[in-house]
Amino acid sequence: xxxxxxxxxxxxxxLLRENGLKVTSPRLRVLNEITHKKAAISQPDLEKIVGRxxxxxxxxxILSSFEEKGIVHKIFDLNGTATYAMCTSNCTENHHHDQHxxxxxxxxxxVYCLDEVSLPKITLPRxxxxxxxxxNAVGLCANCQKEN
Amino acid sequence: xxxxxxxxxxxxxxLLRENGLKVTSPRLRVLNEITHKKAAISQPDLEKIVGRxxxxxxxxxILSSFEEKGIVHKIFDLNGTATYAMCTSNCTENHHHDQHxxxxxxxxxxVYCLDEVSLPKITLPRxxxxxxxxxNAVGLCANCQKEN
DNA sequence: TTAAGTGCAAAATCTTTGCAAATGT
DNA sequence: ACATTTGCAAAGATTTTGCACTTAA
Numbered sequence: 001x002x003x004x005x006x007x008x009x010x011x012x013x014x015l016l017r018e019n020g021l022k023v024t025s026p027r028l029r030v031l032n033e034i035t036h037k038k039a040a041i042s043q044p045d046l047e048k049i050v051g052r053x054x055x056x057x058x059x060x061x062i063l064s065s066f067e068e069k070g071i072v073h074k075i076f077d078l079n080g081t082a083t084y085a086m087c088t089s090n091c092t093e094n095h096h097h098d099q100h101x102x103x104x105x106x107x108x109x110x111v112y113c114l115d116e117v118s119l120p121k122i123t124l125p126r127x128x129x130x131x132x133x134x135x136n137a138v139g140l141c142a143n144c145q146k147e148n
Numbered sequence: 149x150x151x152x153x154x155x156x157x158x159x160x161x162x163l164l165r166e167n168g169l170k171v172t173s174p175r176l177r178v179l180n181e182i183t184h185k186k187a188a189i190s191q192p193d194l195e196k197i198v199g200r201x202x203x204x205x206x207x208x209x210i211l212s213s214f215e216e217k218g219i220v221h222k223i224f225d226l227n228g229t230a231t232y233a234m235c236t237s238n239c240t241e242n243h244h245h246d247q248h249x250x251x252x253x254x255x256x257x258x259v260y261c262l263d264e265v266s267l268p269k270i271t272l273p274r275x276x277x278x279x280x281x282x283x284n285a286v287g288l289c290a291n292c293q294k295e296n
Numbered sequence: 297t298t299a300a301g302t303g304c305a306a307a308a309t310c311t312t313t314g315c316a317a318a319t320g321t
Numbered sequence: 322a323c324a325t326t327t328g329c330a331a332a333g334a335t336t337t338t339g340c341a342c343t344t345a346a
Contacts, residue, residue, distance in 0.1 A: 022300060044335090051195055055303045060336065062301095076224045120268030122283070127290035128251055133271070135286040142275035146341050170325060171321050192310095203328050208311070210326095 020068040030062050031071075040075050040083035040102075075098035075102050075111050078138065083111045090138045102134070105141035112141065155225050167217040174202045178210050181221075188223055188231035188250075188259035223259050226286065231259045250282070253289035260289065 012031045016023045033049055034041060048061055054062075063084055066072040072084045102147040104110070114137075124130055160179045164171045181197055182189060195207055202210075211232055214220040220232045250267040252258070262285075272278055 021201060024301065024345075025257075035264060056335095057304080058302055059338080065301095074228075076228045080224050080228050080230055082228055099301075101270060103272065106279060114273065117272065120270065122249060122265060122268065122285055124251065124265065124285060124287075125262065127293050128285075129288040129293060130285055131254060131287040132285075136282040136284075137270055137272060137276075137278055137280075138282060139272075139279040140277040142273075144279060145275050172320070172326065175326075204310095205329080206327055237319080 015071060016046065019071060020067060021069065024126050026050075027062055029053065030059070030066070035071060035086055037131065038053055038112070040077075040085035040113065042077065042081045042083045044048070046084075049103060050097075071106065073114075075136075077109050077111050078104055078106065078107065092131075101137055103137045105144055106138055107140060107144040110141055160169070164220060167216065167219060169213060171208060174198075174206055177202065178214070179209070182220060182232060183234055186260070188261065190224075190225065190229045190231045191230065194232075202281075214292055223261075223282075225255065225257050225259050226252055228256070233259070233261050251285045251286055251289065253292055254286055255292040258289055258291075273296035 013023050015031070016040065017028060019064060021027065029050055030046065041077075042064050043059065043063060050059065057125060059086060063072070067074055067084070067124040071084055073085055074082045077083050092093065101114045103114050105112075119133060122130065160176050162169050164175060169175065177198055181194060191211060192209065194211075198207065200236040211220070215222055215232070220234055222230045222232055225231050227237065249262045249267065251262050253260075253277070267281060267283065268282060270278065278294055
């Protein structure tokens with residue numbers, strides 16, 4: 001338990017260092033909260049959790065630096081609110097590869113990253129060059145399924 | 149020319165009536181602006197165009213009533229700003245069918261509705277029920293292609 | 297020691313709400 | 322005439338900016 005926690009913190013420390021960011025307690029705290037959630041988390045929700053410890057402005061800055069460095073990626077939920085999830089693999093500064101399907105629950109509005117779902121091929125009209133695909137599947141998530 | 153305009157206005161009049169909305173000049177104006185653009189348009193951009201004639205609050209209300217009635221649908225661009233485009237076919241109150249691929253240009257940030265691109269099939273994990281798919285293809289649009 | 301990061305205050309935006317006046321049916 | 326819609330003012334919410342203090346390297 002303690003060991004696991006230590007290891008995780010060590011990973012985060014490493015992650016921050018790799019990206020040229022200083023290891024500070026607000027940043028570690030934010031990384032912990034984001035990874036502890038199965039679904040992507042929004043700035044407002046994060047703020048509810050860490051709001052007593054971390055200033056709102058700091059939170060904004062932490063999230064945008066994380067996004068810029070490719071540590072987290074941003075997905076917009078059905079209300080257009082930005083939510084954040086850890087980048088799984090090889091995201092680097094200014095180049096994200098969050099090439100997986102996102103699932104957005106229309107009941108609880110949670111955003112899930114579905115890494116295991118394969119991306120479809122899309123054929124675009126002439127003169128449109130494809131860089132990346134953002135696929136949001138909207139429906140009922142496993143949790144909300146149960147309760148109905 | 150004049151005839152075409154008249155016919156279009158007549159269509160819009162009809163459209164508003166069908167949806168139980170009064171035919172007012174701000175509403176007709178907004179419908180005109182939205183249809184005159186090939187790409188989806190954001191509230192801020194619309195405001196730049198009609199801002200002298202239509203109050204900002206009115207614009208918000210017009211857009212949300214249009215969306216609610218299924219006259220326009222809302223797509224979020226890369227910055228999470230809502231953009232609006234006419235619903236092509238059979239959208240009705242509280243039930244949108246904007247089941248087409250959207251293309252977002254990473255240079256000019258324009259949002260295009262690609263009705264002709266067919267939707268792929270997505271297989272979700274167990275206990276996730278799919279209602280709809282939102283597919284955003286990000287890349288370079290035809291216009292920005294030319295200029296590079 | 298010193299460059300980066302944080303917190304606070306304040307500004308700038310964005311969005312919503314309430315209400316009186318105007319408008320469409 | 323009546324219910325909707327609009328415009329204005331004001332409140333509320335969200336996001337950004339500036340600057341002095343703190344902290345990690």
